[in-house]
Amino acid sequence: MEEGIDMGDRWTFHNLIDKKRKSGHLWKYLLAGGIAGTCARTCTAPLERLKTLMQVLETKNVKIMSHLIEMMKEGGVISLWRGNAMNVFKLAPEIAVKIWSYEQYKEYLSSEGGELGILEKFASASLAGATSQSFIYPLEVLKTNLAVSKTGQYSGLLDCARKIWKLEKITGFYKGYIPSLLTVIPYAGVDITVYELLKTHWLNTHTEDPGLVILTGCCAFSNFCGQFVSYPLNLVRTRMQVQAILTGVPQLNMISVFYKIYKRQGVTGFFRGMTPTFLKLFPSVCISRMVYESVKPLLGIACSETVLLASSVCPLMDEAERLV
Numbered sequence: 001m002e003e004g005i006d007m008g009d010r011w012t013f014h015n016l017i018d019k020k021r022k023s024g025h026l027w028k029y030l031l032a033g034g035i036a037g038t039c040a041r042t043c044t045a046p047l048e049r050l051k052t053l054m055q056v057l058e059t060k061n062v063k064i065m066s067h068l069i070e071m072m073k074e075g076g077v078i079s080l081w082r083g084n085a086m087n088v089f090k091l092a093p094e095i096a097v098k099i100w101s102y103e104q105y106k107e108y109l110s111s112e113g114g115e116l117g118i119l120e121k122f123a124s125a126s127l128a129g130a131t132s133q134s135f136i137y138p139l140e141v142l143k144t145n146l147a148v149s150k151t152g153q154y155s156g157l158l159d160c161a162r163k164i165w166k167l168e169k170i171t172g173f174y175k176g177y178i179p180s181l182l183t184v185i186p187y188a189g190v191d192i193t194v195y196e197l198l199k200t201h202w203l204n205t206h207t208e209d210p211g212l213v214i215l216t217g218c219c220a221f222s223n224f225c226g227q228f229v230s231y232p233l234n235l236v237r238t239r240m241q242v243q244a245i246l247t248g249v250p251q252l253n254m255i256s257v258f259y260k261i262y263k264r265q266g267v268t269g270f271f272r273g274m275t276p277t278f279l280k281l282f283p284s285v286c287i288s289r290m291v292y293e294s295v296k297p298l299l300g301i302a303c304s305e306t307v308l309l310a311s312s313v314c315p316l317m318d319e320a321e322r323l324v
Contacts, residue, residue, distance in 0.1 A: 028299040030099070034092045035295050040288040041087050046071075046080035047280035048087070052147045054273035055238040064275060075151040083147030086157060090139040097135045102128035118196060122189045129184035137180065138173035144241040164245055176240030179254050183233040191226030198222065212289065220285045227277060232270035236261070 041048070050067060071079055105124040133140070145160055154160040164172040198218040202210050210218075227234075236257045243251050252260065261269045 030092070030096055032292050032295045032299055033095055036288040036292040037091045037095065038088050039291045040284045041091065042081070042084055043287050044280040044284045045084040045087070047276040049080060049083060049147045051273035051276040051280075052083070052144060052238060054276065055235045056148055056242050057272070079151065082149065083143050086139060086143040086146055090136045090143065094132050094136050098128050098132040101131040118193060121192050121196075125188040125192050126185050129188050130181050133180050133184060134177075137177055140180070141173050141175060141241045144238055145245050148242055160245075167245065172245075175243055176237035176254075179233045179237040179240065183230045183237065186233075187226040187230040189226075190229050191222050193222075194225045195219065195222035212293075216285055216289050220282050223285070224278065224281055227281075228274075231274060231277070232258075235270055235272060 046068070050064065050071070053067065053071070068080070075082065102124055105127045106120070109120045109124055141164070142157060142160055145164065146154065146157070149160070154163070161173075168175070195218055198221065199210065199215075202214060202218075236254060239257050239261070240252070240254065265272070
């Protein structure tokens with residue numbers, strides 16, 4: 001059964017991802033998406049690390065430029081990319097699990113021969129996001145702890161994992177797991193809803209089909225909206241992940257972390273690090289798109305399929321994981 005993607009009154013396409021999965025060519029899209037995501041994440045890694053550090057800091061005033069300078073003084077220019085290797089390493093399994101589980105949930109939630117409504121898309125994307133997060137979450141904890149570490153604190157990935165295990169055993173690798181799962185729901189819901197509304201508005205007000213530039217803009221804006229509404233949970237997750245390696249401090253649960261942030265910093269405290277998140281969003285999407293377009297011909301992906309693929313998977317990806 002081939003699922004349809006509702007693109008408005010004039011656009012109804014078969015799900016390209018499902019077709020390529022059946023034909024055995026899905027690996028080409030996953031490889032292209034992985035390469036594009038790796039380049040996008042690496043290029044914006046300094047802003048990603050800055051965001052993570054700002055999330056765990058409890059001081060009231062943190063200036064972006066002064067903090068970037070402090071990061072370079074502490075560990076040199078290379079320290080701006082600390083934790084990026086793990087960020088890239090978890091990219092491929094995260095994308096693969098997300099797309100595979102999204103297809104399974106869509107098939108389960110759709111009626112025979114019917115098209116998915118916005119609620120079914122939302123549910124499928126949320127469940128797919130939760131599934132991929134559950135699969136790679138220990139890697140997410142390692143990435144966060146490496147990103148906030150000082151020079152020489154860890155000799156490498158295995159040393160970081162060993163120290164977390166020594167302090168907390170297996171539970172240390174799942175610190176912040178609950179807020180991480182809860183983050184998926186508003187993020188996926190807002191991301192997909194805004195993307196579909198923008199796309200439908202374009203189709204209803206223009207005679208020509210949206211090109212890659214329009215789709216990229218829709219992806220970037222919908223992704224920002226999704227990140228904005230889910231950001232407080234994202235920040236709480238980061239704070240809890242860092243607890244896994246700290247000794248002599250209380251191990252707070254999600255509610256306690258929320259209360260602590262609000263008591264010390266107020267409502268604005270829940271949006272610490274939002275500025276570098278916003279700054280890296282559009283460049284990340286653009287880099288991912290450009291790299292994908294460059295890699296696509298090398299893998300034999302037809303140019304005519306680009307817009308179809310974009311409409312199928314764009315709402316599911318993080319800003320650095322969007323496949324096209």
